[in-house]
Amino acid sequence: MVVPVPPPPLLASHVAVRAAASAISHGRRVLLNGDHPPQVAALGRGDWVKLICGASFEDAADVRNLSLVYTLAGVDCIDCAADASVVGAVNEGIEVAASIVPTVQRPWLMISVNDDCRDLHFRKAEFDPDDCPLDCSKPCEKVCPADAISLKHSMVDGERTLSDPLRGKYEGGVITERCYGCGRCLPVCPYDRIRAVSYVRDPTMTAELLKRDDVDAIEIHTTGKGTDMFNTLWDNLSGSINNVKLVAVSLPDIGESTVDLMNTIYTIMEPHFKGYNLWQLDGRPMSGDIGRGATRETVSFAAHVASMSERPPGFYQLAGGTNSYTVDYLKKAGLFQSSNWNSGTATSEMASSHQALIGGIAYGGYARKIVGRVLRKIPEQFGRVHIEDHPDHLLEALQEAMSLVGPVKGYIPSHSKPFMKQVDRQ
Ligand code: SF4
Numbered sequence: 001m002v003v004p005v006p007p008p009p010l011l012a013s014h015v016a017v018r019a020a021a022s023a024i025s026h027g028r029r030v031l032l033n034g035d036h037p038p039q040v041a042a043l044g045r046g047d048w049v050k051l052i053c054g055a056s057f058e059d060a061a062d063v064r065n066l067s068l069v070y071t072l073a074g075v076d077c078i079d080c081a082a083d084a085s086v087v088g089a090v091n092e093g094i095e096v097a098a099s100i101v102p103t104v105q106r107p108w109l110m111i112s113v114n115d116d117c118r119d120l121h122f123r124k125a126e127f128d129p130d131d132c133p134l135d136c137s138k139p140c141e142k143v144c145p146a147d148a149i150s151l152k153h154s155m156v157d158g159e160r161t162l163s164d165p166l167r168g169k170y171e172g173g174v175i176t177e178r179c180y181g182c183g184r185c186l187p188v189c190p191y192d193r194i195r196a197v198s199y200v201r202d203p204t205m206t207a208e209l210l211k212r213d214d215v216d217a218i219e220i221h222t223t224g225k226g227t228d229m230f231n232t233l234w235d236n237l238s239g240s241i242n243n244v245k246l247v248a249v250s251l252p253d254i255g256e257s258t259v260d261l262m263n264t265i266y267t268i269m270e271p272h273f274k275g276y277n278l279w280q281l282d283g284r285p286m287s288g289d290i291g292r293g294a295t296r297e298t299v300s301f302a303a304h305v306a307s308m309s310e311r312p313p314g315f316y317q318l319a320g321g322t323n324s325y326t327v328d329y330l331k332k333a334g335l336f337q338s339s340n341w342n343s344g345t346a347t348s349e350m351a352s353s354h355q356a357l358i359g360g361i362a363y364g365g366y367a368r369k370i371v372g373r374v375l376r377k378i379p380e381q382f383g384r385v386h387i388e389d390h391p392d393h394l395l396e397a398l399q400e401a402m403s404l405v406g407p408v409k410g411y412i413p414s415h416s417k418p419f420m421k422q423v424d425r426q
């Protein structure tokens with residue numbers, strides 16, 4: 001029996017990683033946070049950045065490594081599935097980042113839940129590999145951005161079937177914890193074998209998570225199809241909602257009635273919640289990794305909301321289609337760092353409807369894609385990968401992350417360690 005060889009002790013240090021992360025402190029502008037936490041000051045300046053791990057993405061090993069890298073890159077918030085093991089993975093990533101760079105700012109940890117099972121972020125793909133014809137070229141596997149489908153042609157009755165491609169069967173299927181519900185596999189199956197299974201996060205478990213000291217914020221996804229379900233969820237969470245500092249509401253563009261919906265939701269929340277509130281404008285959900293065009297919808301959603309004088313109080317942030325082009329599109333629309341929030345404003349008077357514009361950007365699929373490429377390069381012979389055990393890969397991943405976070409935060413890249421070129425390498 002071959003006994004796996006443990007990884008060698010760390011010979012290379014994280015000197016280069018510390019040097020790269022220190023570029024953040026040189027580039028960061030003076031905090032105008034008054035009595036408010038630095039994350040809120042970032043929203044006020046318009047340079048808040050959130051990493052979206054994925055409301056349904058539950059691969060703890062990847063979530064841990066992503067959290068580690070993006071904490072070092074200086075994000076203000078990490079948004080993850082409302083699941084205790086995923087929350088633990090985010091916190092572990094943050095702790096490891098702090099052990100490497102002790103001065104790093106701890107991002108807020110946000111859990112994502114839904115009020116309605118029709119929200120696309122809360123579904124999983126599913127199929128039975130026994131139903132897959134062996135002559136299928138497996139387009140589902142190729143199209144999945146999360147490597148969440150794995151199919152192997154297996155032996156039957158001890159007979160090696162690879163010699164006859166039409167004998168045997170497929171084994172495997174959807175790796176449930178990696179599937180985040182993007183839906184791209186559904187239309188490509190030529191045999192219509194894949195179905196989407198939707199779910200709603202359990203409010204009782206969510207309420208328990210909100211009581212934890214290491215959960216700072218919650219995001220409630222709503223579909224815009226009425227507010228009854230939002231109301232019900234809000235009632236269920238009311239006993240623990242004030243344990244968090246920030247409540248975000250993520251919603252799609254539903255046209256002219258969007259701002260009315262937001263005002264109704266604000267009326268539901270306002271009497272019971274004493275913290276900060278944030279509106280996540282979800283332009284084209286789960287599409288940022290697709291390319292340049294994906295970001296147009298979220299920027300036009302932001303422009304639409306910004307043009308509405310009756311929008312409710314709170315900070316505003318982009319998501320859904322965000323990628324390396326988003327800052328440029330926002331600049332062209334005159335919306336980049338357009339928040340003119342007064343840091344001296346009391347929380348209760350926060351951000352009148354004429355003040356709050358775009359407080360920041362949340363990056364999901366694109367953020368995971370650029371760092372995921374580096375993670376996939378690490379040899380897996382030692383089981384679960386801890387990226388900090390591979391300093392060269394950690395540095396490369398950090399540079400990728402900073403290429404996304406840096407333009408929002410105003411980091412100044414040094415000539416000797418430039419941020420990696422921002423291009424979609426499709
Ligand atoms: S829904 Fe998206 S993430 Fe899930 S298996 Fe299909 S392609 Fe992959």
Ligand code: SF4
Binds near residue numbers: 131137138139
């Ligand atoms: S595309 Fe459809 S039939 Fe082909 S392997 Fe995937 S799920 Fe099975």
